[in-house]
Amino acid sequence: MITVLDLRGRTPSVRELRGTLPRAELDVEAALAAVRPVCDDVAVRGREAVLDASERFDGVRPASLRVPAEVLAGALVDLDPQVRAALEESIRRARVVHSEQRRTESTTTVTTGGTVTERWVPVDRVGLYVPGGRAVYPSSVVMNVVPALLAEVGSVAVASPPQKDFGGWPHPTILAACALLGVDEVWAMGGAQAVAAFAHGLDGAEPLEPVNLVTGPGNIYVAAAKRLLKGLIGIDSEAGPTEIAILADATADPEHVAADLMSQAEHDPLAAAVLVTDSADLADAVQVAVERRVAATKHSERVIESLTGRQSAVVLVDSVDVGLDVVNAYAAEHLEIHTAQAAAVAARVRNAGAVFVGTWSPVSLGDYCAGSNHVLPTGGCAAHSSGLSVQSFLRGIHVIEYxxxxxxxxxxxxxxxxxxxxxxxxxxxxxxxxxxxx
Incomplete structure (x- = not known):
């Protein structure tokens, strides 16, 4: 099912690997032409432009852009108890990990009477984007809001697309997650129009103060709007379709590898799933396991499209050492290590958004409850960029006193x-x- 790329007998350079390894086709530059008039319209007409865009793209015109407090409270009351317990544990673990990330002020004495102090100051106001479409992402509320709060950002707003099945409000589980975290400013708007509204602000009966920074994943139009408005606002990244790369040897369990490749493939037909291995037997066993599992999974059509797309592949290499070169050149959003001495191999990884070590650390753990953040760089950007953290919401300011x-x-x-x-x-x-x- 998955295309095989055989690199055995070769030691390709980084340049060659960048041109050879599979990638999703994602033309943000082309999407700019579509989002520019939407963003310009929001800058001029404000609220009405956002509502018109919501009606056009989401199929619903919300009665109100800002979600009323009683709707947020009601979503939390109606939340399934098991989902609430899972979200509370996800929040707890995210707070444990992210609370250790806050940098402290440091003062360096350069000479007698001359000091340079580095202060870490949170941005004044952030807009956090939570996507809605093929899936519901209350976990993205957790991943955006927790580090922003721990950074002590003064003002936090969340936007998520209106849903015609829920009266024009964002999905109730997303609203409930906001309520759990104490976020009371939630906006029923999505896509490029949401990014533009955050950047320019809105006047009128539902005033929206402009933000300094927009974070959170979204589709190609959200990414294009971020690119267009970068400078007026700060952004975390231009997130593309999700990616998983797995570096595995003959010790790996093919069922685990197959299940993990499919777990990310179900996100999006453009999701990338790449297995890098020095074991042809493992590669064959994974292909068999995928064929069997895909028929039984809920989103089989989406998974098949992802796994058979040009962005997914099984890459055969001569050794784990060469495999490390391959995954470092690929710079995956998520990288799993399924090898002997997995921790030692993982320590040699230089480029990845997040690294999952050993068979008991699947990407889906990080998506929800590891305590790590799942808002991560895609499209090879992990070679130069980091995932979302408390630092994303802080600015270093040098204070010089001589x-x-x-x-x-x-x-x-x-x-x-x-x-x-x-x-x-x-x-x-x-x-x-x-x-x-x-």
Whole structure:
């Protein structure tokens, strides 16, 4: 079912691997043409433009964009007790992990009387996007809200698409998750129009204050709107379809590998599932297991489309060492290690959004209850970017304080470097204080 890419007998370069390894086709640049008029319309017409876009794209025109407090409270009351217990445990574990991420202020004494302090200051206001479409993602509420709250962001708003099956409000499980976390500003809007509303704000009967930062996954149009509006707002990333890569050897359980590939394939027909292995026998066994399992899974059509797409493959290599080169070049959103001495192999991974070590650490654990964050870089961006964390909501600010003596000690060097760069006024700012340097 899954295409086989045989790299045995070769040691391809990173450049070759980037051109060879499978990727989902995702043209954010092309989507800009579709989202630009939507975003421009929201900037000009505000609330009515958002409602018009919701009617066009979501098939419903909400009576109100902001979800009333009683609707949030009612969603929590009606939440299935087992789902509530699972969400509460997910929240608890996320708080345990993310609470350790908060950086503390540090002051460095550069010289007597001269210090540089680095302060970590939260952004003033964030807009957190929670997708809605093929699936319901209360877990994404947890993954966005918990680090924002632990970063001590002053104002948090959540947006999720209106659902015609639920009276024009976002899915009630998403609303319940917001209520569990104490978020009372929730907006029934999705897609590019939601990102634009967060960026520009809305006037009128339902005022929405602009945000400084927008985070959270979404479809290609959400990604395109983020790209278009970046600069006016900060963004976490342009998230694309989900990815799983698995590095495995002959010790791996083919049933576990097959189940994990399928777990991410059910997200989206464009989801990528890549197995890298030095065992042809394992590769064959995984193909057999997938064939058997796919017939019984609920979203079999979606899974088949993902696994047979150009973005998915079984990659055969000569050794685990070569396999490491392959997965480091691929830089997957999620990387599982199913090998002998898995922890030692995982320690050699340089590029991945998150690494899941050993057979008892499937990606789905991280999706919900590991305590880690599941908002992660896709499309190879893990080679240079990190997943969502408390740090995503903080800014480092340097505070410089020098005494007269400390400036006098280094002032001549400042003047020299200013003149070397042909910026004499820079030096004159020091000479104004220390005339003897003229």
């Amino acid at each position: 005494s007269e003596a400390a400036l006098r000690e280094v002032g001549a060097h400042v003047v020299t470097l200013a003149n070397a760069e042909d910026l004499p006024a820079h030096g004159e700012a020091v000479i104004a204080r220390l005339p003897e340097l003229a």
